[in-house]
Amino acid sequence: MARAAPSHSLLQATDEQRARAWWGAVFATAMTLLGELAYVFIDWRVHPGDLALPTLRALHVLEAVGLLGLLVTRRGTAPPELSAGIFTAVTLPYLIIFAVAEVAMAALGHPWMPLTGHRLLMLGIGLLAPTGLRLGLGLIGAFALEAVLLWYGLGLNERLDMPWEPWITLVWCGTGCGLLVFRVRTQRIEQRLQKARAEAESLERVARLFLAMRDAANTPLQSLEVGVSLLQQRSPENAALLVTMERALARLRSLTVRMAIADPLVDWDSDEESIDAEEVLRNLEESLTRELERRRH
């Protein structure tokens, strides 16, 4: 038995998911590239003589350039898993960089707002992470955990007069998670709507096909009907043969009547009043050819 081909709606959903994941990864990678490039120079000025942080930032920039190049070359073909992998690969180094940066800033003694990077990144993940809850929540959780560990591990709770920390950072964590959940939920609703719409369109195409075939068949059927009737009058000696032809005609008639079941599904446009069954069939054949071509590639 032939294996059923994937439905059009499922193919559409996959294309949509692939595009969304790709754009999320591209945006995150590009933002990392630009942000980290700026921080190479900022850290150079803030920590003169200490190359550790600028070097880490520069390495992160190089990684972002490479990943961005990979994404661009795989545009339109990158599976969602690859985009999610790239998103993760570009996000995880922040765990090391933020830890090193917080330690360096704590040692420097300058006034600074601790955990700012964590807060911004958790929101960024909520906004851009490929819409799988597990990955996004895992990343946000990792940054929240690191923020809390750094806060207490570096003794910032004793050195800084910030009674709102680390709680405010955890609020940002909750906000990032909320954004991610909202995005996932919205996307699922969109996918369901898209699937329902694709099914409705598919059914209407079938209905149009039925209708066009019936319309195209009715006139020749009428010709046969009239022709058989004329033959019955003119060649009564062939009555037995004509009875069999009448039976065949009746079967064809019943088939066209059954095709009428799809009529209510067709939504007529006013400019289709002069419908040409041949044109409808031709258009359907062209659409099917295009779809077959698309599936082959």
Add this chain to the structure above:
Amino acid sequence: MQRVLVLEDDEDLRALLCELLVAAGAKACVSAASFEAMVRQKEQVLECGLALLDVNLGAKVPSGLDAYHWLQENGFGGRIVFLTGHARSHPLVRQAHELTQARVLSKPIDAKELMALVGKPDGSRGA
């Protein structure tokens, strides 16, 4: 016996309908493949007692409904019957059903029913 008008774009069906109706007792058959062809035969058309009009005469050309209105405007006194292969939901067929002075028959219709149209005086509306 009356003359009949057959307005049908399909050449085979047009010829067969004419033969059938003449065989059923019609005096003569005036056949036309299009609205324009019908208008060109105005005199003979208006003398007919029965007009059998195909609803759809092709894409982007006047339909059987245009022919109906032309016949009404030109004082056609006979009965008008529409023949259609389209669904009842089609806009043109819906409009044809809304006309009170015409009957609408769906293809393929039994030849006996077509033959019965010749000589039948009432213009009752069909299903």
